[in-house]
Amino acid sequence: MDAIEVEGLKRRYSKGFEAVRGVSFSVREGEIFALLGTNGAGKTSTVELLEGLAKPSEGKVRVLGFDPYSERRAVRPRTGVMLQEGGFPSELTVTETVRMWAGCTSDARPIEDALAQVGLSGRRADVRVKQLSGGERRRLDLAMALIGRPEVLFLDEPTTGMDPEGRRDTWELVRELRTAGTTVLLTTHYLEEAEALADRLAIMRAGRIVTTGTHEQVVAERPSRIRFSLPDGLTMAALPPTLSPAEVSGNRVEIRTPSLQSELTDLLMWARQSGVELQNLHARTATLEEVFLEIAQEPDEDDAAPGGPGSQAGDGGATPEQKEVERV
Numbered sequence: 001m002d003a004i005e006v007e008g009l010k011r012r013y014s015k016g017f018e019a020v021r022g023v024s025f026s027v028r029e030g031e032i033f034a035l036l037g038t039n040g041a042g043k044t045s046t047v048e049l050l051e052g053l054a055k056p057s058e059g060k061v062r063v064l065g066f067d068p069y070s071e072r073r074a075v076r077p078r079t080g081v082m083l084q085e086g087g088f089p090s091e092l093t094v095t096e097t098v099r100m101w102a103g104c105t106s107d108a109r110p111i112e113d114a115l116a117q118v119g120l121s122g123r124r125a126d127v128r129v130k131q132l133s134g135g136e137r138r139r140l141d142l143a144m145a146l147i148g149r150p151e152v153l154f155l156d157e158p159t160t161g162m163d164p165e166g167r168r169d170t171w172e173l174v175r176e177l178r179t180a181g182t183t184v185l186l187t188t189h190y191l192e193e194a195e196a197l198a199d200r201l202a203i204m205r206a207g208r209i210v211t212t213g214t215h216e217q218v219v220a221e222r223p224s225r226i227r228f229s230l231p232d233g234l235t236m237a238a239l240p241p242t243l244s245p246a247e248v249s250g251n252r253v254e255i256r257t258p259s260l261q262s263e264l265t266d267l268l269m270w271a272r273q274s275g276v277e278l279q280n281l282h283a284r285t286a287t288l289e290e291v292f293l294e295i296a297q298e299p300d301e302d303d304a305a306p307g308g309p310g311s312q313a314g315d316g317g318a319t320p321e322q323k324e325v326e327r328v
C-alpha cells in the first residue's frame with residue numbers, strides 16, 4: 001500500500017470555481033514527493049484535501065489507507081502538517097508555543113528535542129513568536145509538525161523566508177526523516193529544493209498535473225541542448241543535415257534536440273571527419289527550470305472557460321480576502 005493515494009481529485013470553491021481538476025498520483029512509504037507549480041496552480045488546494053481539512057468535490061484520497069476527511073481520527077495522529085502560515089499566538093514564546101501544541105498531541109516528543117532539531121533551542125527558545133524572523137517562524141512551524149513523530153509529513157513551502165543556511169539545514173533534516181522512514185509531501189517554489197530533496201515530483205498548472213516522475217524522467221521529456229561556436233569561415237550549411245533546426249546568433253549555435261546522444265554523435269563525427277574544432281561546446285539535458293517555465297507558459301485549454309483558472313474573482317476565483325474567510 002502506498003502512503004498517499006490520490007485519484008481523480010477535484011476541488012470546487014464557491015460559484016463553481018474548480019481549483020483542482022482531476023489530480024491523480026501516489027507517494028510510496030518513505031518517499032519525498034514534491035508538488036510544484038506557479039501561483040494559483042492548485043498545490044495548496046490539493047494538499048489541504050490530503051490533510052483532511054476539506055472534503056473533495058470529487059475523487060478519492062487515502063493517507064495510510066484512510067480517508068483523511070471522514071476518518072480524520074485515524075489519520076491525524078499519524079501525520080504532521082506544516083501549513084503555509086502557522087498562525088500561532090504571537091505573544092507566546094517559542095517554548096510556550098511548542099508546549100501548548102505538545103499538550104494537544106498524543107505521544108509528543110520532548111520539547112527540547114523538537115526545538116534542537118530545527119535549531120531553535122538555547123536563547124531563541126525564550127523569544128516571543130512575534131519577534132522571530134520569517135525563517136525562524138518556519139522552523140517553529142516545522143518543530144510543531146514534527147512533535148507527534150509523524151509517519152506522513154505535509155510541508156507547504158517549508159523553507160520560504162529562510163536564509164540559505166536555514167534552508168540547507170531543513171533539507172538535511174527532511175533527508176534524515178526520510179532515512180527514518182517518514183513519507184514527505186512538500187510544495188515549493190524553489191526548484192533547487194525539489195531537485196535536492198524529491199525522489200519524485202509533479203508539476204501542476206491550472207488545477208492539473210502536467211508532468212510527473214523522477215527529476216530525470218521529467219527533464220527527459222523536453223529537448224536537450226547542444227551549443228557551440230561555429231568556426232570562422234563555416235556556415236550552417238556545412239553542418240550534418242541530420243541535426244535538428246538550430247538557433248544562430250552571431251557565430252553561436254544552439255540546437256534543441258529530443259535525441260541528445262545521436263545528434264551529438266553526428267556532430268562530433270562530422271567535426272572529426274572535417275577537421276573542425278568546435279569551440280565552447282556544451283551538451284546537456286533540459287533543466288527543471290526550463291521544463292517548469294515551458295509548462296507555465298503553455299496555454300491551458302480551459303483558460304477561456306467561465307470560472308476557469310484564467311478568470312478572475314468575479315467568475316468564482318477568490319480575492320485574497322475571500323480566501324482567508326473561506327479557509328478559516
Ligand SMILES: Nc1ncnc2c1ncn2[C@@H]1O[C@H](COP(=O)(O)OP(=O)(O)OP(=O)(O)O)[C@@H](O)[C@H]1O
Pocket residue numbers: 013014017019037038039040041042043044045046309316317318319322323324326327
Ligand atoms: N477559499 C477559496 N475560495 C475560492 N477560490 C480559492 C480559494 N482558495 C484558493 N482559491 C483559488 O484556487 C486556485 C488555486 O489556489 P491554491 O492556493 O491552491 O494554489 P497554489 O498552487 O497553492 O498557489 P501558491 O503557489 O500561490 O500558494 C487559485 O486560483 C485561488 O485563487
